[in-house]
Amino acid sequence: MKYLLAFMTVLLLSAAGAAPADSPDPPENVVTEAAEEFQVRRAIDLEASDTPEDAGGSVRLTWRMETEGIAPDSLGVLRSDPSGAEELIKTLPEGFVMYDDDSAEDGTEYSYRIVSYLDGSTEACSDKAEAVSSAQWIYHGRIGMMIILILMGAVIVYYIESSKRGKKLYIREIAGLTAVDDAVGRATEMGKPVLYIPGIADMDDIQTIASIVILGRVARKTAEYGSTLLVPTSRSVVMSVAQEVVKEGYLQAGRPDAYNRENIQYLTDDQFGYAAGVDGIMVREKPAAIFLLGTFYAESLILAETGRSVGAIQLAGTAMPSQIPFFVAACDYTLIGEELFAASAYLSREPKLLGSLKGQDAAKLFFVILIVVGVIAATIGDYWSPLKSFAEFLRKLVTVT
Amino acid sequence: MAGLIEKLGNMDRRIIFVLIALSVIIPISFNLILPNPVGAEPSRDLFEYVDALPEGSNVLVSFDYDPSTMPELQPMAEAIVLHLFKRNANVVGMALWPQGASLGQDAMSHMADSLGKVQYEDWCNLGYKTGGGVMIVRLGSSISAVFPTDKDNVPWSEIPMLRNITDLQSFSLVISLSAGDPGIIAWIMMAGDRFGVPIGCGCTAVSAPQLYTYLQTGQMVGMLGGLKGAADYETLVGIEDGQAVRGMAPQSVAHLVIMLFIVIGNVAYFSQKKKGGAR
Amino acid sequence: MNWEILGIWLGALVTFCLYSFLYRDNPFYKFAEHLFVGMSAGYWVIYNIENVLIPNWWQNMVPPEGGFNWVWVIPGIFALFMLARIVPKTAGLSRLALGMIIGTGAGLNMVSFFQTNAMSQVKGTIISVATGSAWDIFSSVVLVVGVVSGLVYFFFSKAHTGVVGKTANVGITILMVAFGASFGYTIMARLSLLIGRSQFLLEDWLPTIPRLLGLGG
């Protein structure tokens, strides 16, 4: 009942308000008292300011609409430049409460207002707001990240340089990488091929690049041992890079004659089409060793289980957290996350690569300390406020917007 | 006996394949429905929160998904809306995804018809607005400024049930049915953290793991994760042969089969190890 | 000829062919696999032409409203460099295109990985562990210890002995628990896919058989 009464009142009110708008001769293009008479909603609280963190040439406008009155059918954004000439720069559908004027010139002071249109005529108008557009040199929310990144880069470059100068660096055993030789050797003994799958991502993916570097090492091994190396790829660019890298590996091993370009072939860009094709290669060529290194999505287990079923030794590695469990379950050795990136350094033992590993460790140490100090500060901060603000500071340091 | 167990341990994987196939095909063919008891899970938390709302509470339901995730999210939407109607809540629908508006309309009008609820008095659908998180912040100061009309262009002032709604704080609960971005995370950060509105969520199974953190911190009052969450809510509300409850039967049987195999594998493993030790 | 029923039959046919792989490799699977590779490769070529090359390149270089934007010749040339591999003599040119692709990828990945995978995860771990019930406190501690010890496991330049070794051990243990949980959780989503295919065969394809027989009789 209560609702019904309210509903009736609303109906009456809106009928009263709407009737004049439907009258046969609406007033034309007057922004006068008529606006108040008809109560078309107007924009209020109009604010204009330079669009933050951009390359300039843009002013951001925000406003609210009045809640009482008749809804306009569209809004117009009017801009006047210092000479006083006013122009309509944009007509927006009703409902907008924000607009970026991307045609502003840097350094010019513009004055804006928003008008409400109904049936093609101007019915209401907002107050004016002024702003000057300018360009910024930095994203403020990314300064913390920039500092950390520069520090990290410096540390990595430092260790690379110092190891180039002959400083001996220790590197721990990585389970799985020691097995590369055995796997290739076994394939040779059995007279079966080695299958190398560089993931399904394109060449811009760092995991693919890491995988391609390892492929170079594996190619050298297969060339030395004299076994066949098959590389089906799911991306054209990866195929051509793989051809180049494998050829180089055979060359370094002194067996350029054994290199066969046809063994490195493109299948299809399609995720599951690729999986179907590789599964076919696995069951028909029956490789003795399978390498699955790079970026993998759901096809990871389709490949690993089929490889398992043909009795191959499998070495997998990926930084995709969601796929690692499947590799752990189905493969003999799994490189987890960062180990994939460490593999090229480990296999080559080149000082500059080892140096960069050391740099990575330093960066991790930094984050470990940051977390530990942050957690301690936040925990004690619950009881002693100075530490709370310190914890907040640390959190802000790692906040990126 | 020992020989049999050993053989089981090394059984041909094709036997597993056949059993998995059967455990899916049979429940589907016979339209099997299994009981679905709901433990102390995030889905029960959400149900109990809704159940404890006073009559006439305003609840905002945001339909932030599209047809591709309908199998998981539509049953949730229907069960939640049904429950809200049963609790005599005022249900206001909206969407952060363009196609969510009409999916929400389907769920609400379907449930409203079955309970005799009236559009504009018991429920309404404000429709879709672009802007994600930024738009949600605007809802915090005034909803009618963002949605001057509902989905079908009925002005705000002509909808009786919206009379006592001004901003987000007018709502006792916001539920986002979220398939990704923009979705529940925007609601938590913008509506929950900034304006203190309680937030509940229904999401796909894929995105559920990363959302558990927000339950732990109390930023969400409850959550429905994937088909299981949908089935839980259907059970709690009392929809006995809901879409999700039916979908759970093949899931349950297949899970049981896999677990059975894990047990067999371990029994075989240990019996083999014992034999090896005796030698 | 009913195109809809034909479509369902085509879909069902290739579905059965691919499922036959579960038994063993066989001519049906070989047929479907070769078909799948060929058709999907053709699909992706067209997809790239229609969704990237025409809208992102051609229409920028030769806008429909007329004119010619010379800047867009550059990516065209780089793309040609890439294709130069087909002729062995010009294959070296592809390195220029490769340099551009890999440089762009490296720069882009470096900042985005650092932001989403490192910074936000570290931020999420800086929490107070002394709030809530005893169980909540225990959980928070496990979370922090898990992240820290997991990171220690990834130290490469320290031997895993002594304190480092013990911490790394805790790390790999928590990683194993995490992998187990993640595996168990994903099974449901994978089964849903099989349920979807079964519903296609049982509810879309199977009912067409009586209809076809009815038509035939």
Place this chain on the structure above:
Amino acid sequence: MRLIIPLAITFTAGIIMILNYFIPHQPFRLLGDNLQDWYLIVASGAIFLGAANLMHVHFRKIRLKLKNWKYSPVTIIGFLVMFVLGLIYGVVEGKPFDYLFLNMVAPMGATMFSLLAFFVASAAFRAFRASNWRATLLLTSAFLVMLGQVPIGAMIWDKIPLAKVWLMSIPNTAGQRAVMIGAAMGVVATSLRIIFGIERSYLGGAD
């Protein structure tokens, strides 16, 4: 010597992308946006290389009558049918290209994807054995989560779903975070090596 120009291009492109992330000012904004567009175009254009290779491999198979050569025409015809229909009709809904995609390519993808349901089962059967205490933990947490996923878990003990929630929100989050942070370090270091030309083996031989 032949590597200097490619390495210079790599360096320039990499640095532009990094600066573009931190500096909104021109010219970095424009350069960065352009580079991303260009990258997309070059990578897409390269697909012809793959298509040519696919055709080459299968025509060669037929010519030399290599193992399973009889299936190669299937691949070639499949490719050509899609390619030609796509060129003639485009990707518009309801046309032959779209019809073949919806009724053949998509179902084949869905079927391969659904093979995972079988493979998770066989992988779980074989891998989840309590051979040492770490494997036991892996097995236990997988088993608990699986139980918590289906009604039977709550029937056995109503705390099992809770255990699932805890495993997913605490150890799982911790593990994922450790892997992600570590991987990010690997990506940053590898990217730096690439941008500064320390890692260059992807370019193949030096001469």
